[in-house]
Amino acid sequence: MPLQHCGGILFMEENELIPHLFRTEYRKIIAVLCKLFGIEHIEIAEDITSDTFLRASELWGIKGIPENPTAWLYTVAKNKTKDYLKHHSLFSQKIAKDIQHNTITADEIEIDLSGKNINDSELAMMFAICDPCINAEAQIGLALSLLCGFGVEEIADAFLTNKEVIYKRLTRAKQKLKTQCIQIAGPGANDINNRLPLVLVTLYLLFNEGYYSASQNSALRRDFCVEAMRLTLLLAENDTTAKPEVHALLALMCFHASRFEARLNQEAEIILYEDQDETLWNRELIDRGRYYLNLASRGTDVSKYHLEAAIAWWHTNKEDTQEKWEGILQLYNKLLQTAYSPIAALNRTYALAKANGKEQAIAEAEKLQLNSNHLYHSLLGNLYTGLDNKRAVQHYQTAIGLTKSRTVKAALTQTMNRLMY
Incomplete structure (x- = not known):
């Protein structure tokens, strides 16, 4: 169904609008309520927010979509929150005590869903869920669930597992945050030093989950990438967190x-x-990338993100020159010294092939012995092409057997078939 624009408000059919708003507004309401209630009451925030959307799905089908759907959701969420606080001890035991106004009533408490407080709350949530008490995989899962509004089924698809596994993983992570009494608060000086690196790793991995998707259904999850960029932009636009490595x-x-x-x-x-x-490349995004890379050059520290961004910048120039591949090769050399990883070493061998020839690259790649990784065999298939097509086909066959993504299998099969026929 085509979208219609009227009076500055985007209207969709109900079956399209509610999922869209769930993705864009669920995370905002959750962040604000979690910051208000505290991490120990995260399920209450989730219940109130879910009930808000359930109410929308029930009423909008009968009465029609309201003139301002987002404002309607915010109003209902506020009312449901106040109603909950009236009838439960959470208000007297935590909320009123924390704001040091014990005479205030639940009706009088402000539930601030302004743009600024939403941004501040999401930023605080980001630092809370990236506490080192939970592992990186759980941090990404929580980020997808609480900060991005993704459902358990979508997260399970991304991690190539089932809903029950993801549900248990998220539940354990939330319980860990509770038992450790993690606070949801704006990042301070200590958080910048201790927690910002973990936040950046989580956002980096979240982007990679989308860009190099292992999902059986998609080789590129743009929605994951967009959410990672949105959250990173929150860091870049906050004076406390706008550090060179963020840019x-x-x-x-x-x-x-x-x-x-x-x-x-x-x-x-x-x-x-x-x-x-x-x-088909988006020149506006390339220009924005250059802008942020220039901001990142302020200071003396060079992080892995600086080096990877510089490598990615070289790739925005399609021209196949010796200067380009020598530049990329040197950056990979520095990256491996700064933050070694087998995948970075593998990617370096492609630049090595372009700069110094395939034979040297094959020798370096085979030293890595990443035999259970489909990317390893895919690269060796590429490197052996033209030198020993039979071995290239063998590596492609192995890569096809190792990957679980249907789209990647299809691409590898097509490449392999060109060598066989």
């Missing part, structure tokens, strides 16, 4: 996101970098 991460995301339209064909299959249509 570098945002630059990296902009450069990668600029190629979204060129990465998949009409069948949603991956198009390799060298085969992408450069005219």
Whole structure:
């Protein structure tokens, strides 16, 4: 159903609007209520927010969509919150005590759903769920659930597991935050030093979950990437958290996101970098990436995000020159010294092939022995192509067997078939 724009408000049919608003507004209401109640009452915040959307689905089908659906949701959420506080001890035991106005009533308490408080609350939630008491996988799951509004089924698909596993993982993570008495508060100086690196890792991994999606249904989850960029932008626009490494991460995301339209064909299959249509690249995002990379250059520290952003910047120039690949190779060398990872080492071998030839790259790649990784065999298939096509096919076959993504299987099969026939 096409969208209609009227009076500055975007209208959709009910079956489209409620899921859209759930994605965009659920996380905002959750963040504000969690900050108000505290992490120990996170389920109450989730229940009130879910009940708000349930009420919308019940009434809008009968009475029609209200003139301002977002304002309607906020009003109902506020009323449900006040009604809950009236009838439960949470108000007297926590809310009134915390704001040091024991004479205030539940009706008088302000439930601030202004843009500024929503941003502040989401920022505070980000730092809360990235506490080192829970592992990185659980942090990403909580970020997707609480900060991005994704359902358990979507998260399960992203992690190639079932809903029960994700539900238990999220439940354990929330319980851990409660037992550790983690506070939901705006980031202070100690948080910047101790917690910001964990926040950035979570956002980096969240973006990668979308950009290199392992989902069986999609090789690119743009919605994950967009949410990661939105949350990173919150950090970049906050005076306390607008650090060079934040700008570098945002630059990296902009450069990668600029190629979204060129990465998949009409069948949603991956198009390799060298085969992408450069005219489909988003030049506005590339310019934004350059802007944030310039901001990131202020200061003396060089993080892994700086180096990866610089590598991604080189890739915004499609021209296949020796200077380009030498530049990328040197950046990978620095990256491996700064933050070694097997995947970074694997990616370096592609730049090595472009700069110094395939034979040298194959020798370096095979030292890594990432035999259970489909990317390893896919790269070796690429490197052996033209030198030993039989071995290239063998590596492609192994890669196809290792990946669980249907779209990646299709792309690898197509590449392999070109060598066989």
